[in-house]
Amino acid sequence: MRLVAWQAADLLRHLDAAISVYGQAMGYPQDLLETRKGYVAAHAHRPDFRAVATLGEGDELLGFGYGYLSAPGQWWHDQVAGALRREQRRWWLTDCFELVELHVRPDAQGHGLGARQLAALLTGPRQRTVVLSTPEADETRSRAWRLYRRFFFSDVLRHFYFPGDDRPFAVLGRQLPLSDLPS
Ligand SMILES: CC(C)(COP(=O)(O)OP(=O)(O)OC[C@H]1O[C@@H](n2cnc3c(N)ncnc32)[C@H](O)[C@@H]1OP(=O)(O)O)[C@@H](O)C(=O)NCCC(=O)NCCS
Known part of the structure; x- marks a missing residue:
């Protein structure tokens, strides 16, 4: 098994496999997944996009995760911003990395892959907070x-x-960087 960094183009190239892992992990029906595919493809072009994937033997996709700069005008950001008080909004959302997806195929869960993906995604964003x-x-x-x-x-x-x-x-949410985690 290996953990790799994905560029936007990699996510788009492996979109069907990623959506399949997502569907299996979340137990979502096919019709919802088709809609989600369009969103994920659009997300890949957002600022400060970062993604990782875990590949198994034969390079099949076992898990993936991604996020980007959370900003006004994005649907999720605006929903969350609208529910927060002004100080909370300022604290959490003004310089924020949104962790959008993090999934591991059910048959690969329970071995620390999700934790490795999360640590890799959160090592490097220049934002001050991460929210999901x-x-x-x-x-x-x-x-x-x-x-x-x-x-x-x-x-x-x-x-x-x-x-x-x-x-x-x-x-x-939490502050970045991840310097407080036990190694
Ligand atoms: C959430 C999710 C990404 C976590 O991935 P995962 O690989 O299953 O989880 P972890 O990395 O935490 O590892 C799972 C367990 O393996 C244990 N583990 C076993 N071997 C390990 C190793 N070598 N290193 C680290 N942990 C290990 C961990 O302690 C952890 O224990 P716990 O589940 O009892 O807390 C995954 O379970 C998933 O896709 N779930 C469904 C979708 C979902 O809920 N996604 C998030 C929505 S926002």
Whole structure:
């Protein structure tokens, strides 16, 4: 298994495989994935785009993640900004890297690949904070939540509803760089 940095062109070239990993990891239906594909392709062109992938033997895609500069005018940024008080907004969003996707194929989970992808993505952005959203879940049972807490993400918003989605989400964030993590 190897972890590689992806440029925007790499994500676009492997878009079908990435969407398939995403669908398997999140358990999403095909119709939703088709819509998501268009968004992911557009995200690859955003400023300060950074992506990583984990490849298995034969170079099949086992996992990937990406993010970019979070900025006004982006749908996610504007939703989160609108729900924060002015000081919170200033603290979290004025110089912020949005971690947009982080997924590992279910049969490859539980071996530290997600943690390696996350550490690689968050080593290098020049922004002062990183912020992400993830479905609300039992923090002790959800692998994603355990991972984010292990990386010292704290609550920015809890039980937040994005328009058009009836699931509650948490918005989590932390300061960069990652100098406080145990090696
Ligand atoms: C969240 C997700 C990316 C995490 O990836 P992962 O590879 O499964 O998770 P981790 O890197 O945390 O490793 C999982 C476990 O392996 C353990 N582990 C085993 N061997 C390891 C090693 N060599 N190095 C590090 N950790 C190791 C870790 O301690 C961790 O334990 P835990 O799950 O009990 O906390 C992945 O589970 C996933 O895609 N989930 C579904 C989609 C999702 O929720 N994505 C995030 C939405 S915002």
